[in-house]
Amino acid sequence: MEQVSILFLINYVGSGTANTVPSDYSNQQVLDEINAVISSVATADMYGVANDYYPEFSDVLSRNRTSEVILKGMAVALDGGFVRKALSTDNKIFGVAIDDANVGSLVRVIVKGYLRTFEGNRFSTLQETYSTIVKGDQLGISATPGKISKTASIKHFTCFQDGIVSFNI
Incomplete structure (x- = not known):
């Protein structure tokens, strides 16, 4: 099994430091970055906590x-x-x-x-x-x-x- 490391080197919160200010990145953008790294071995997807x-x-x-x-x-x-x-x-x-x-x-x-x-x-x-x-x-x-x-x-x-x-x- 191939091991893959995902490095989160970007400030994904950006200006979204308060509850009323959204993050500069959407969940889909973060997910796309993860999939760009792991696409050869897996695919990440959104999960509905509900x-x-x-x-x-x-x-x-x-x-x-x-x-x-x-x-x-x-x-x-x-x-x-x-x-x-x-x-x-x-x-x-x-x-x-x-x-x-x-x-x-x-x-x-x-x-x-x-x-x-x-x-x-x-x-x-x-x-x-x-x-x-x-x-x-x-x-x-x-x-x-x-x-x-x-x-x-x-x-x-x-x-x-x-x-x-x-x-x-």
Whole structure:
């Protein structure tokens, strides 16, 4: 593996020394300078810190003591102090897993908040069948444990804005 050194020899702040004065260089200009140095081995890109925003959580780590994997976006319930996939007959959910959890491993769970309903978003629900979710729709746990569905009889999620649901609020 080739080692590359990036020397930052320019005053990137420039006149931007106060909160009200912007830097003389944009993020893209700095990124372009980095890529000019490392382009033969890698490419640097902007990272949206908001991608790691967790809407609201407490007691975020729980253990999966079931015999099956819990997938990111699945609704979970508590059973004896441990999480399991929520069932269509559960009157209350504990929250939604934000990572996959192997058997016996810890899983991060958002216990209340807002999540997107679009497949592929970082923080989203895992639906039985993906469909458009619009303001006013209510969802619950489908016949497939952990998965969300509009046709569920017990509702846990409310769509307050197209494509975004709230739960345990």
